[in-house]
Amino acid sequence: MTSPEDICNEIKRRFTPSKAYRAQRWIAQHAVIEDMYEPVRIVAGLDVAYRRSEEGSIGYGVVAALSYPSMKLVDCEVFINKVCVPYIPGLLAFREMAVLAPALTRLSSRIKPDLLVVDGHGIAHPRRAGIATHVGVVFDIPSIGVAKKRLYGREVTYPDGTYLVDENGNKIAAIITRSGKSKIYVSPGHRLSVKTSSALIRSMLRRGRLPEPTRVADRISKEIRTSLTPRSLPLHRRCGDSSFYSRFS
């Protein structure tokens, strides 16, 4: 009898940073950092909220599909499960993919996103394999990472703006600052350039500090967390009905 507890312990036993680094090198090798994407009609925002419980952390992975460029919520999927992998800087993807991948897979059976906007970095990462790159390559969907804090790279200002640059002087992220708001770091994940990633994210900025897909996914994940406490895990569900969607538009 393999209890959820046994499964989690087995995951912990198998997860080692050294193996994760190897996987990230593979991810980075398969990432395409040039513009190779179709016209964007549907953009998905990905985010994870957590909740403490007796047995550990519960992760609420949310994938919210928005129309582009109108930014209306059209579909949404949530996957809830116990999170067994710890947060280690540089290895965020291995913690969050466990709940994001099942949610994205199920949402994709209903609607195909043309672009993914992920909370965290893309290639602005020590091994060029941040969570946005990770998700983008695994699903082979164009992706962009939007982070609130720097992880890797030097901040340099050029005539056309401020960027994060790597040890070779290559731009790996655009830094966007808006009056009254703290800056955000925009880096390509997969099938996009720094330039285009920045332009796309700028076109999705509305009310808050973050682009709409990320902001909506964040709000939904936190609302689901307080309104839904499953008695058995894992659980995945479509987020809500038409009235639920209209509340986020």
Place this chain on the structure above:
DNA sequence: GCGACAG
């Protein structure tokens, strides 16, 4: 050894 360190 020391500092840095997405969510």
Place this chain on the structure above:
DNA sequence: ATCTTGTCGC
């Protein structure tokens, strides 16, 4: 990221 009361300011 989460936990968590009151408090400062528009």
